[in-house]
Amino acid sequence: xxxxxxxxxxxxxxxxxTCAIIAERLRWADSQGVDLLLFPEAWLLGHSYDAVxxxxxANVASERALPALxxxxxxxxxxxxxxxxxxxxxxxxNSAVVIENGRVVGRYAKAHPNEAGVTPGSDFPVxxxxxxxxxxxxxxxxxxxxxxxxxxxxxxGLILYPLNNLLRPETAERWRARSLANLAARARETGCWVVSxxxxxxxxxxxxxxxxxxxxAAGEVVARVPELMKGVASFDLPDAPTVS
Numbered sequence: 001x002x003x004x005x006x007x008x009x010x011x012x013x014x015x016x017x018t019c020a021i022i023a024e025r026l027r028w029a030d031s032q033g034v035d036l037l038l039f040p041e042a043w044l045l046g047h048s049y050d051a052v053x054x055x056x057x058a059n060v061a062s063e064r065a066l067p068a069l070x071x072x073x074x075x076x077x078x079x080x081x082x083x084x085x086x087x088x089x090x091x092x093x094n095s096a097v098v099i100e101n102g103r104v105v106g107r108y109a110k111a112h113p114n115e116a117g118v119t120p121g122s123d124f125p126v127x128x129x130x131x132x133x134x135x136x137x138x139x140x141x142x143x144x145x146x147x148x149x150x151x152x153x154x155x156x157g158l159i160l161y162p163l164n165n166l167l168r169p170e171t172a173e174r175w176r177a178r179s180l181a182n183l184a185a186r187a188r189e190t191g192c193w194v195v196s197x198x199x200x201x202x203x204x205x206x207x208x209x210x211x212x213x214x215x216x217a218a219g220e221v222v223a224r225v226p227e228l229m230k231g232v233a234s235f236d237l238p239d240a241p242t243v244s
Contacts, residue, residue, distance in 0.1 A: 001130040003158070004029055004234035005038040005197040007212035007225040010166050012046035012203070013057070015065035019072055022082065025232070029078040034234065035130045036079045038197040041139045041164035042094060044069070044084035047199075051117030058085035058092045066097065066104070074102025079129050081136065083162040091119040096136045096162050098127055108136040111147050124150040132237065134158035139165075142182040145189055152190035158237075159186065163198040165208040172207050176227075179211040184219040191217050193237065200228050 006025055011018050022039065029037045041047060044065055045057040061084045073080065080099040085092060086107075094110040109121025124147070126135045135151030135158075142148075142161055151159055161183060165175055179198075187194040193216060200210030213224040214235045225231040 001036065001132045001237045002032070002034045002234060003036045003038070003195055003214070003237065004032075004034045004232050005195050005212050005214065005225075006040070006232050007198055007200050007210045008040065008043070008230055009201045010046065010199045010203040010208070011043070013060075015045060015060070015068065018044055019065070019069045022069065022080065023073055023076075026073055026076040026078055026080060028232075030076055032234070034078050036081065036134070038160050038162065038195055039080070039082045040197045040199050041083035041096075041162040042085055043162075043164070043199065044082060047115075047164040047166060049115050051115075054085050054115055054117055055087075055092050058087045061085055062087045070099060070102045070104065073099065077101070081160055081162070083138065083164070085118075088119075092117055093121060094118050094138060095121075096138055096160070098136075108138070110138040110141060112140045112144050114140045124154065126151060126154045126156050132157055134160060136160045136162070137186075139163045142179070142186060145186065148186040148190050148192070152192055156190075156192055158193045158195065159190065161194060161196040163196050163211055165211060166199055166203060166206045167208065168205065169207055172209060176209050180213060180221070183211070183213065183215050184221070187215045187217055188219040193217055195235075200225070200230065
């Protein structure tokens with residue numbers, strides 16, 4: 001199974017731009033035989049910790065942006081896992097949607113949200129692609145070993161982590177090494193491969209170094225996009241890694 005994780009600049013409230021970037025990356029992924037392509041947390045319209053902003057983005061994503069994206073990428077064969085805020089009834093969730101052939105075939109709702117007004121998820125679904133079972137945790141979930149363990153207990157051999165480490169500079173510095181250390185710990189504890197996708201760069205008074213990496217079940221980093229750079233980390237499980 002060939003997997004790829006995208007590290008990209010933060011983008012806010014511009015679905016046309018993010019959908020174009022996603023389509024471009026999927027075109028590349030299909031050309032390279034990538035089975036599964038991962039994007040960062042809440043990347044469709046941008047991350048936030050403000051409840052009003054989050055609900056507005058969730059409404060736009062659910063009503064317009066996500067359906068438009070699905071229509072646009074229906075002809076691509078790679079499975080896409082993308083972070084977005086969504087509305088489910090009156091609730092707002094921080095989710096990672098799984099899209100195949102232009103259809104949302106599943107989603108995971110962040111179990112440990114640290115965003116205002118977001119409802120925690122309680123389900124830990126496991127999906128399959130090319131014979132490999134995988135599950136998803138989102139960003140802050142990486143601080144909770146039991147969230148990863150739930151997926152391993154359900155037979156996952158791979159855990160995907162959409163991240164969004166766009167933070168105040170002093171906080172970003174504290175998480176610069178800790179994010180990767182968390183991912184390595186979750187890999188060693190569960191015996192699962194771990195793949196993360198993060199944003200990188202500055203926006204307003206916040207920044208992210210970027211922690212887009214592929215980590216073996218032994219906790220070893222086998223591919224990573226350099227800090228502060230855009231790019232893609234890919235790996236042929238269990239063959240040699242590449243970074244492009």
